[in-house]
Amino acid sequence: MTSPLDQYLVFGNPIAHSKSPLIHRIFADQTAQALNYQKYLAPVDGFENSVRRFMAEGGKGANVTVPFKLEAFALCDSLSQRAKCAGAVNTLRFLDGVIEGDNTDGAGLVRDIVVNAGFSLKDKRVLLLGAGGASRGALQPLLMQNPKELVIANRTLAKAQELVQLASSFEVIHTVCIAASWEQIVGQFDLVINATSSSLQGEALPISGTVFGENCLAYDMMYDAQLTPFLAFAKKAGAQVRDGLGMLIEQAAEAFYLWRGVRPETTNVFKQLREGAIE
Structure with a gap:
Protein backbone atom coordinates (compact mmCIF):
# COMPACT_ATOMS: atom_id res chain seq x y z
CA MET A 1 0.00 0.00 0.00
CA THR A 104 15.98 31.13 5.41
CA ASP A 105 15.53 34.51 3.68
CA GLY A 106 18.99 35.90 4.44
CA ALA A 107 20.70 32.65 3.54
CA GLY A 108 18.81 32.61 0.23
CA LEU A 109 19.81 36.20 -0.52
CA VAL A 110 23.50 35.64 0.17
CA ARG A 111 23.63 32.37 -1.75
CA ASP A 112 22.05 34.02 -4.79
CA ILE A 113 24.51 36.91 -4.67
CA VAL A 114 27.68 34.95 -3.87
CA VAL A 115 27.10 31.61 -5.62
CA ASN A 116 24.69 32.34 -8.46
CA ALA A 117 25.80 35.88 -9.34
CA GLY A 118 29.46 35.12 -8.48
CA PHE A 119 29.78 38.33 -6.46
CA SER A 120 32.07 38.22 -3.42
CA LEU A 121 31.04 40.47 -0.54
CA LYS A 122 34.40 40.26 1.23
CA ASP A 123 35.91 43.72 1.80
CA LYS A 124 33.14 45.36 -0.23
CA ARG A 125 31.17 48.51 0.63
CA VAL A 126 27.49 47.56 0.89
CA LEU A 127 24.37 49.76 1.04
CA LEU A 128 21.26 48.13 2.47
CA LEU A 129 18.13 50.16 1.73
CA GLY A 130 15.37 49.77 4.31
CA ALA A 131 15.32 48.72 7.96
CA GLY A 132 12.24 46.53 8.12
CA GLY A 133 11.82 42.78 8.41
CA ALA A 134 13.54 41.99 5.10
CA SER A 135 16.67 43.90 6.11
CA ARG A 136 16.65 42.38 9.57
CA GLY A 137 16.53 38.87 8.11
CA ALA A 138 19.42 39.63 5.76
CA LEU A 139 21.64 41.34 8.33
CA GLN A 140 23.53 38.46 9.92
CA PRO A 141 24.05 36.44 6.69
CA LEU A 142 25.39 39.55 4.96
CA LEU A 143 27.78 40.37 7.80
CA MET A 144 29.07 36.78 7.88
CA GLN A 145 30.48 37.44 4.39
CA ASN A 146 32.84 40.07 5.90
CA PRO A 147 32.11 43.17 3.84
CA LYS A 148 34.32 46.14 4.66
CA GLU A 149 31.39 48.43 5.48
CA LEU A 150 27.62 48.11 5.68
CA VAL A 151 25.51 51.25 5.55
CA ILE A 152 21.88 50.71 6.53
CA ALA A 153 19.75 53.54 5.15
CA ASN A 154 16.13 54.16 5.98
CA ARG A 155 13.57 56.94 5.86
CA THR A 156 13.44 56.85 9.66
CA LEU A 157 16.98 57.03 11.00
CA ALA A 158 16.04 55.50 14.36
CA LYS A 159 15.03 52.21 12.70
CA ALA A 160 18.35 52.01 10.88
CA GLN A 161 20.13 52.68 14.18
CA GLU A 162 18.23 49.76 15.75
CA LEU A 163 19.68 47.40 13.13
CA VAL A 164 23.18 48.74 13.68
CA GLN A 165 22.71 48.06 17.38
CA LEU A 166 21.51 44.54 16.57
CA ALA A 167 24.58 43.97 14.41
CA SER A 168 26.83 44.92 17.32
CA SER A 169 25.35 42.01 19.31
CA PHE A 170 26.51 39.38 16.81
CA GLU A 171 29.47 37.34 17.99
CA VAL A 172 32.07 37.73 15.24
CA ILE A 173 31.53 40.91 13.24
CA HIS A 174 34.47 42.80 11.72
CA THR A 175 32.38 45.00 9.44
CA VAL A 176 31.91 48.71 10.12
CA CYS A 177 28.13 49.26 10.39
CA ILE A 178 26.63 52.72 9.90
CA ALA A 179 23.04 53.97 10.09
CA ALA A 180 21.87 56.71 7.74
CA SER A 181 18.75 58.49 6.60
CA TRP A 182 18.18 58.84 2.83
CA GLU A 183 19.87 62.26 2.92
CA GLN A 184 22.91 60.96 4.82
CA ILE A 185 24.06 58.34 2.27
CA VAL A 186 27.62 59.23 1.29
CA GLY A 187 29.93 57.87 -1.41
CA GLN A 188 29.79 54.96 -3.81
CA PHE A 189 29.08 51.29 -3.11
CA ASP A 190 30.00 47.92 -4.58
CA LEU A 191 26.62 46.39 -3.74
CA VAL A 192 23.28 48.16 -3.24
CA ILE A 193 20.36 46.04 -1.96
CA ASN A 194 16.77 47.25 -2.03
CA ALA A 195 14.99 45.64 0.92
CA THR A 196 12.15 48.18 0.99
CA SER A 197 8.62 47.59 -0.34
CA SER A 198 9.03 50.37 -2.92
CA SER A 199 9.07 47.96 -5.86
CA LEU A 200 5.80 46.36 -4.80
CA GLN A 201 4.25 49.82 -4.82
CA GLY A 202 5.90 50.87 -8.07
CA GLU A 203 7.71 53.73 -6.35
CA ALA A 204 11.20 55.17 -6.80
CA LEU A 205 13.52 55.63 -3.83
CA PRO A 206 14.90 59.07 -2.89
CA ILE A 207 18.54 58.15 -3.51
CA SER A 208 21.12 59.51 -5.93
CA GLY A 209 22.41 57.54 -8.90
CA THR A 210 25.92 58.34 -7.66
CA VAL A 211 25.67 55.60 -5.00
CA PHE A 212 26.35 52.97 -7.68
CA GLY A 213 30.11 52.56 -7.93
CA GLU A 214 32.12 51.05 -10.76
CA ASN A 215 31.06 47.42 -11.39
CA CYS A 216 28.36 47.86 -8.73
CA LEU A 217 25.70 45.17 -8.36
CA ALA A 218 22.20 46.51 -7.67
CA TYR A 219 19.96 43.85 -6.12
CA ASP A 220 16.22 44.09 -5.54
CA MET A 221 14.67 41.53 -3.19
CA MET A 222 11.45 41.83 -5.22
CA TYR A 223 11.06 40.29 -8.67
CA ASP A 224 8.88 40.92 -11.69
CA ALA A 225 8.76 40.11 -15.38
CA GLN A 226 9.95 43.66 -15.99
CA LEU A 227 12.69 45.61 -14.23
CA THR A 228 11.49 47.07 -10.96
CA PRO A 229 11.68 50.89 -10.64
CA PHE A 230 14.79 50.50 -8.45
CA LEU A 231 16.58 48.25 -10.95
CA ALA A 232 15.60 50.44 -13.91
CA PHE A 233 17.09 53.42 -12.05
CA ALA A 234 20.24 51.46 -11.18
CA LYS A 235 20.71 50.19 -14.73
CA LYS A 236 20.42 53.72 -16.10
CA ALA A 237 23.15 54.72 -13.63
CA GLY A 238 25.44 52.02 -15.02
CA ALA A 239 25.04 49.25 -12.41
CA GLN A 240 24.67 45.53 -13.02
CA VAL A 241 21.17 44.51 -11.93
CA ARG A 242 19.63 41.40 -10.40
CA ASP A 243 16.15 40.85 -9.00
CA GLY A 244 14.99 38.59 -6.17
CA LEU A 245 13.87 35.52 -8.13
Missing part, protein backbone atom coordinates in the same frame (compact mmCIF):
# COMPACT_ATOMS: atom_id res chain seq x y z
CA THR A 2 1.31 3.49 -0.90
CA SER A 3 1.75 5.76 2.12
CA PRO A 4 0.11 9.21 1.99
CA LEU A 5 2.25 12.09 0.88
CA ASP A 6 3.81 14.35 3.50
CA GLN A 7 1.93 17.63 3.55
CA TYR A 8 3.40 21.16 3.47
CA LEU A 9 1.84 24.60 3.03
CA VAL A 10 2.81 28.21 2.50
CA PHE A 11 0.69 30.59 4.58
CA GLY A 12 0.12 34.13 3.40
CA ASN A 13 -2.43 36.86 2.68
CA PRO A 14 -2.47 37.48 -0.26
CA ILE A 15 -1.08 34.19 -1.51
CA ALA A 16 -2.51 33.55 -5.03
CA HIS A 17 0.65 34.92 -6.68
CA SER A 18 3.02 32.57 -4.81
CA LYS A 19 5.41 30.45 -6.87
CA SER A 20 6.41 28.38 -3.84
CA PRO A 21 4.18 25.35 -4.65
CA LEU A 22 5.67 25.20 -8.15
CA ILE A 23 9.23 25.48 -6.86
CA HIS A 24 8.76 22.78 -4.21
CA ARG A 25 7.04 20.49 -6.71
CA ILE A 26 10.14 20.71 -8.90
CA PHE A 27 12.39 20.11 -5.90
CA ALA A 28 10.35 17.05 -4.88
CA ASP A 29 10.48 15.56 -8.40
CA GLN A 30 14.19 16.25 -8.65
CA THR A 31 15.04 14.62 -5.30
CA ALA A 32 12.41 11.83 -5.38
CA GLN A 33 10.73 13.11 -2.22
CA ALA A 34 7.12 12.09 -1.60
CA LEU A 35 5.39 15.30 -0.59
CA ASN A 36 2.53 17.62 -1.45
CA TYR A 37 2.96 21.40 -1.14
CA GLN A 38 0.05 23.84 -1.45
CA LYS A 39 -0.64 27.51 -0.77
CA TYR A 40 -3.08 28.57 1.93
CA LEU A 41 -4.85 31.92 2.29
CA ALA A 42 -4.87 32.41 6.05
CA PRO A 43 -7.27 35.00 7.52
CA VAL A 44 -5.40 38.07 8.69
CA ASP A 45 -6.69 37.44 12.22
CA GLY A 46 -6.51 33.64 12.01
CA PHE A 47 -2.89 32.69 11.33
CA GLU A 48 -2.22 30.82 14.57
CA ASN A 49 -5.45 28.81 14.33
CA SER A 50 -4.65 27.93 10.72
CA VAL A 51 -1.17 26.68 11.62
CA ARG A 52 -2.32 24.64 14.61
CA ARG A 53 -5.14 23.07 12.59
CA PHE A 54 -2.74 22.09 9.82
CA MET A 55 -0.31 20.62 12.35
CA ALA A 56 -3.13 18.67 14.04
CA GLU A 57 -4.10 17.26 10.64
CA GLY A 58 -0.61 15.83 10.22
CA GLY A 59 1.18 18.62 8.37
CA LYS A 60 4.97 18.29 8.45
CA GLY A 61 5.98 21.90 7.94
CA ALA A 62 5.18 25.23 6.33
CA ASN A 63 6.55 28.39 4.84
CA VAL A 64 5.28 31.77 5.99
CA THR A 65 5.07 34.93 3.94
CA VAL A 66 3.54 38.41 4.27
CA PRO A 67 2.06 39.45 6.67
CA PHE A 68 2.64 36.59 9.14
CA LYS A 69 6.42 36.30 9.71
CA LEU A 70 6.34 38.13 13.04
CA GLU A 71 3.35 36.11 14.24
CA ALA A 72 5.16 32.94 13.22
CA PHE A 73 8.16 34.03 15.30
CA ALA A 74 5.91 34.46 18.37
CA LEU A 75 4.17 31.15 17.74
CA CYS A 76 7.28 28.93 17.77
CA ASP A 77 8.31 26.73 20.68
CA SER A 78 11.96 26.81 19.56
CA LEU A 79 13.91 29.11 17.24
CA SER A 80 17.09 28.78 15.21
CA GLN A 81 19.86 31.30 15.83
CA ARG A 82 19.23 33.00 12.51
CA ALA A 83 15.51 33.28 13.30
CA LYS A 84 16.39 34.93 16.60
CA CYS A 85 18.68 37.37 14.82
CA ALA A 86 16.03 38.13 12.21
CA GLY A 87 13.20 38.47 14.73
CA ALA A 88 10.98 36.77 12.15
CA VAL A 89 10.25 33.26 10.88
CA ASN A 90 9.54 32.11 7.34
CA THR A 91 9.97 28.34 7.82
CA LEU A 92 8.15 26.10 10.29
CA ARG A 93 8.81 22.45 11.10
CA PHE A 94 6.45 20.36 13.20
CA LEU A 95 7.97 17.59 15.34
CA ASP A 96 5.91 15.72 17.94
CA GLY A 97 3.66 18.70 18.56
CA VAL A 98 6.57 21.13 18.80
CA ILE A 99 6.75 24.09 16.41
CA GLU A 100 10.31 24.86 15.31
CA GLY A 101 11.03 28.15 13.55
CA ASP A 102 13.79 29.21 11.18
CA ASN A 103 14.49 32.06 8.78
CA GLY A 246 17.08 33.72 -7.24
CA MET A 247 16.64 34.64 -3.59
CA LEU A 248 13.11 33.19 -3.65
CA ILE A 249 14.39 29.91 -5.10
CA GLU A 250 17.40 29.69 -2.79
CA GLN A 251 15.44 30.37 0.41
CA ALA A 252 12.99 27.67 -0.71
CA ALA A 253 15.87 25.24 -1.27
CA GLU A 254 17.14 25.96 2.24
CA ALA A 255 13.68 25.28 3.70
CA PHE A 256 13.41 22.08 1.66
CA TYR A 257 16.76 20.95 3.05
CA LEU A 258 15.59 21.63 6.62
CA TRP A 259 12.49 19.53 6.08
CA ARG A 260 13.85 16.69 3.97
CA GLY A 261 17.60 16.52 4.63
CA VAL A 262 18.47 16.81 0.94
CA ARG A 263 19.45 19.99 -0.90
CA PRO A 264 17.90 20.41 -4.35
CA GLU A 265 19.75 21.84 -7.34
CA THR A 266 18.54 25.35 -8.17
CA THR A 267 20.23 26.43 -11.41
CA ASN A 268 17.75 24.80 -13.78
CA VAL A 269 14.79 25.90 -11.66
CA PHE A 270 15.94 29.50 -11.97
CA LYS A 271 16.41 29.15 -15.72
CA GLN A 272 12.97 27.58 -16.20
CA LEU A 273 11.17 30.16 -14.10
CA ARG A 274 13.01 33.06 -15.73
CA GLU A 275 12.12 31.81 -19.18
CA GLY A 276 8.54 31.05 -18.17
CA ALA A 277 9.01 27.45 -19.27
CA ILE A 278 6.97 26.06 -16.39
CA GLU A 279 3.69 27.08 -14.80
